[in-house]
Amino acid sequence: MQNEELKGVDNSQLQTLVIDETQYKTILSEKFTKRVKWQKPDEKKVFSVLPGTAKQFPVKKGDKVNMGDPIMVFEAMKMMNTIKAPISGTIKEFHVAIGDRFPKNTLLIEFQ
Amino acid sequence: MPIKKKILELQKRREIVQLGGGEKAIEKQIAMGKLTARERITSILDKESFHEYDLFVQHDARDFGMDKKELHGDGVITGTGTMFGKPISIFAQDFTVVGGSLGRMHAGKITKIMDHALKMKMPLIGINDSGGARIQEGVNSLAGYGEIFFRNTLASGVIPQISVILGPCAGGAVYSPALTDFVFVVDKISKMFITGPEVIKSVLGEEISQEDLGGAKVHSHITGNAHFYAESEAECFEQIKKLLSFIPWSNTQKAHKVAPKPPKVKTKVENVVPEDASQPYDVRDVVRCLVDDSDFFEIQEHWACNAVIGFGRMNGETVGFVCNQPLVMAGVLDVDSSDKIARFIRFCDAFNIPIVTLVDLPGYLPGVDQEHAGVIRHGAKILYAYSEATVPKISVVLRKAYGGGYIAMNSRHLRADFYFAWPGAEIAVMGPEGAANIIFRKEITEAADPDAMRVEKVKEYAEKFANPFVAASKGYIDSVIEPSETRTYIIHALEVSDNKDAGMPKKKHGIPPF
Numbered sequence: 001m002q003n004e005e006l007k008g009v010d011n012s013q014l015q016t017l018v019i020d021e022t023q024y025k026t027i028l029s030e031k032f033t034k035r036v037k038w039q040k041p042d043e044k045k046v047f048s049v050l051p052g053t054a055k056q057f058p059v060k061k062g063d064k065v066n067m068g069d070p071i072m073v074f075e076a077m078k079m080m081n082t083i084k085a086p087i088s089g090t091i092k093e094f095h096v097a098i099g100d101r102f103p104k105n106t107l108l109i110e111f112q
Numbered sequence: 113m114p115i116k117k118k119i120l121e122l123q124k125r126r127e128i129v130q131l132g133g134g135e136k137a138i139e140k141q142i143a144m145g146k147l148t149a150r151e152r153i154t155s156i157l158d159k160e161s162f163h164e165y166d167l168f169v170q171h172d173a174r175d176f177g178m179d180k181k182e183l184h185g186d187g188v189i190t191g192t193g194t195m196f197g198k199p200i201s202i203f204a205q206d207f208t209v210v211g212g213s214l215g216r217m218h219a220g221k222i223t224k225i226m227d228h229a230l231k232m233k234m235p236l237i238g239i240n241d242s243g244g245a246r247i248q249e250g251v252n253s254l255a256g257y258g259e260i261f262f263r264n265t266l267a268s269g270v271i272p273q274i275s276v277i278l279g280p281c282a283g284g285a286v287y288s289p290a291l292t293d294f295v296f297v298v299d300k301i302s303k304m305f306i307t308g309p310e311v312i313k314s315v316l317g318e319e320i321s322q323e324d325l326g327g328a329k330v331h332s333h334i335t336g337n338a339h340f341y342a343e344s345e346a347e348c349f350e351q352i353k354k355l356l357s358f359i360p361w362s363n364t365q366k367a368h369k370v371a372p373k374p375p376k377v378k379t380k381v382e383n384v385v386p387e388d389a390s391q392p393y394d395v396r397d398v399v400r401c402l403v404d405d406s407d408f409f410e411i412q413e414h415w416a417c418n419a420v421i422g423f424g425r426m427n428g429e430t431v432g433f434v435c436n437q438p439l440v441m442a443g444v445l446d447v448d449s450s451d452k453i454a455r456f457i458r459f460c461d462a463f464n465i466p467i468v469t470l471v472d473l474p475g476y477l478p479g480v481d482q483e484h485a486g487v488i489r490h491g492a493k494i495l496y497a498y499s500e501a502t503v504p505k506i507s508v509v510l511r512k513a514y515g516g517g518y519i520a521m522n523s524r525h526l527r528a529d530f531y532f533a534w535p536g537a538e539i540a541v542m543g544p545e546g547a548a549n550i551i552f553r554k555e556i557t558e559a560a561d562p563d564a565m566r567v568e569k570v571k572e573y574a575e576k577f578a579n580p581f582v583a584a585s586k587g588y589i590d591s592v593i594e595p596s597e598t599r600t601y602i603i604h605a606l607e608v609s610d611n612k613d614a615g616m617p618k619k620k621h622g623i624p625p626f
Binding site: 009014017019020021022023024025026027028029031032035036038051076077078101103104 | 515
């Protein structure tokens with residue numbers, strides 16, 4: 001039986017999925033086609049892990065900080081949360097200002 | 113007072129209480145496209161079979177002016193009745209009475225009927241239509257939920273528990289359905305979430321509708337929290353009846369046997385499956401060629417579609433089918449399909465339903481998202497569930513069983529009782545292309561024409577190893593069978609497995625990779 005004889009399945013729905021170098025004709029799930037491509041995290045960029053509001057910056061642009069130093073305070077889930085420097089280095093840029101509301105995965109601070 | 117007068121008084125009292133939240137509230141309920149709690153119960157059960165209990169239960173809350181409020185039935189209807197003439201316990205939350213909110217006595221009515229169900233060994237159907245905890249009753253309503261969850265867990269694997277979501281079911285309330293065996297949802301009516309759109313908006317600033325957050329489609333298609341999706345309440349009730357026709361009333365019984373029927377579909381089963389392992393087909397068509405009357409009742413048909421699970425009958429006896437679905441994602445195992453399969457195996461095993469596994473898979477889905485989502489621990493659930501299941505377990509390899517997927521899909525090594533394969537089956541570590549490229553890497557790269565050499569080596573490997581006879585020679589396959597013999601082999605295997613005693617070691621319980 002050829003795949004065009006598949007009942008109720010439009011041939012255009014069939015795509016190729018390669019597993020162990022074998023090509024399979026199949027319908028790709030939405031979850032698979034919409035998956036986010038993985039990227040190596042850039043340790044010089046600090047992203048929000050929660051949506052929140054920027055409240056305080058204990059450091060300024062150009063400051064040298066050590067790993068673990070507090071660099072930002074934000075409010076989320078009715079709590080004050082402190083972000084600590086993930087690396088030792090110099091603050092290159094703040095991408096949010098005090099009072100800004102930001103969603104998850106927003107670039108907050110960049111290191112040089 | 114003469115008894116006649118007392119009877120009249122009872123009738124009057126009943127009439128008032130049975131109106132629930134009153135005519136206006138009932139009008140509102142109907143305007144929302146919903147049936148009333150009482151109509152729902154009588155539509156599900158055999159005609160005239162419903163007997164109600166605790167009709168006159170009253171709440172005892174005193175705070176926030178609650179002492180002045182009379183809530184009929186305390187917002188829930190409970191009782192017993194029959195389905196196919198067999199006993200059923202049922203409760204339905206009544207949204208017309210303060211939004212079906214759950215207080216202490218409301219919960220007490222539910223736990224009482226749950227206790228009955230467990231004692232009398234009959235299925236429990238719970239119809240959820242509730243705004244959530246009755247805030248005025250404070251911690252008492254939380255206690256009520258906890259008592260329900262505890263009983264759901266206690267009854268799990270003893271009696272079938274069915275949850276029907278016919279309205280909102282929010283906050284902690286969602287955990288009762290989540291603990292039960294089957295969850296039914298209806299389009300535009302069912303809504304389930306832990307935190308609703310308003311909380312999400314105020315805390316996270318994300319705006320979403322109830323429907324998009326936790327509507328019927330979300331839970332049947334995306335989360336996998338629901339097992340059955342219907343367009344209307346009437347369709348949903350038919351699904352419930354159909355499900356109950358396949359399953360036993362408790363873990364000490366077997367499912368009701370019906371008169372055997374031959375498959376209705378007359379297509380030759382080998383014609384459903386293309387020879388070329390890279391071509392798809394719908395494995396449900398294979399099941400329909402095998403089961404009585406070609407009647408296959410699929411569970412979770414819209415979620416993790418690369419695996420197919422459901423019930424059918426072989427020679428009149430209920431069988432749970434677990435299949436890879438080459439039509440979707442080439443039938444790979446992944447995080448979601450592992451969860452789907454493992455839980456179904458547990459249900460079948462708890463309720464004495466033999467499992468037939470139809471194998472055709474290229475292995476596990478590669479990808480960072482899968483690895484990071486914990487495909488190791490999710491995939492392990494299948495191994496655990498199959499290994500631990502003591503019901504008769506039969507496998508048929510239709511086309512290919514590669515790698516870890518071969519082991520996971522009820523292989524002999526996990527104590528399949530009978531393992532069959534069609535003559536075209538390939539049982540190997542991987543497909544010929546991948547295997548030849550690894551084994552003959554040197555020959556291929558050093559050849560004058562590497563591409564020609566690759567083609568030759570793939571062919572060589574395919575001829576030598578891509579067949580069922582290598583595995584059969586080791587006894588890993590019990591019989592290589594003709595496709596047309598599949599039904600008779602399965603039926604015979606079920607017959608001879610009837611008195612199976614798996615002899616598992618004694619333990620309190622294992623520690624599955626939940």
